[in-house]
Amino acid sequence: MSATLVTGASGFTGSNLCRRLLGEGERVVAWVRPTSDTTALREMGAECRTVDICAAGEVDAGLEGIETVYHIAAAFRAEHADLEEFRRVNAGATANLLEAAGRHGVARFVHCSTVGVQGDIDDPPARETYRYAPGDHYQRSKMEGELIALEHASRGAPVSVVRPAGIYGPGDRRFLKLFRPISRRRFVMIGSGEALYHLTYIDDLVDGIVRAGRRPQAVGEVFTLAGPRYTTLNELVARIAAAVGVPPPRWRLPYAPVRAAAIVCDKLCRPLGIDPPLYPRRVEFFAKDRAFDISKAREMLGYAPQVDLEEGLARTAAWYRQQGLI
Secondary structure, three states: OOEEEOOOOHHHHHHHHHHHHHHHOOEOOOEEEEOOOHHHHHOOOOOOOOOOOOHHHHHHHOOOOEEEEEEEOOOOOOOOOOOOOOOHHEEEHHHHHHHHHHHHHOOOEEEEEOHHOOOOOOOOOOOOOOOOOOOHHHHHHHHHHHHHHHHHOOOOOOEEEEOOOOEEEEOOEEEHHHHHHHHHOOOOOOOOOOEEEEEEEEHHHHHHHHHHOOOOOHOEEEEOOOOOEEEHHHHHHHHHHHHHOOOOOOOOEEEHHHHHHHHHHHHHHHHOOOOOOOOOOHHOOOOOOOOOHHHHHHHHHHOOOOOOOOOOHHHHHHHHHHHHOO
């Protein structure tokens, strides 16, 4: 029986994708790192294999018998990380996988990119054809990986690219940075709060990824995968406050002086190898629009996100409480 490969299988998106595929009866090979906790994956029924995706030989050997590849693995952003650190995984490993997939006759290859390759959206909502404008090393390396995937597609490889917007849901810890201070009534809005933000509930994202790997018309295409609607940060924060059962935050600071302070902190701390209390990128979160048009995925994939923002935030808040995180 041919198998489906999921790279980055122990991560939030990868593990949920494995659960979906295994639930539908597919044989799933899960590539993980040596340090990954594979307990949940093995209990699901995944075949866990430790593979260094940056090692071309290991990748080539591991693709024997694989019919479909969902390439989810990535080096995620870390402050002050060198561009080459990201390139090695997000571009180099992607090239390894695509080249080996071609040699082994893999039938479908879905590459997971990010909406971050488009950077700040000047004229929201952005479609897939909107310009590239990565804003940091992580986004730049993801853009390079996406372009490698598209170059293979242009030569006839059965490749599709998906770009998720902000991924959240039970099991994710990334958005604790919003839920926790809001739940403790310590959240401070920086700026007007009118910047736009777009979230994607994990189950909806997984559905879009699977559709990209199965629909014939998805080959050679790029799809933005996001929730049914975007919001202002003011609305998002108010919705999270409702989900955790507290009043909406009222504290607010002006954007310009906070950003200036973040730049100074970053410049002073970088040479010393110290993590500053403020990062410019984190402050810029409050000013940059991140809103996207998902009509292409709706039309070509039949993608129809089912979990609205209120329900998704409520489920996420309930999981955080269960885990003792808020």
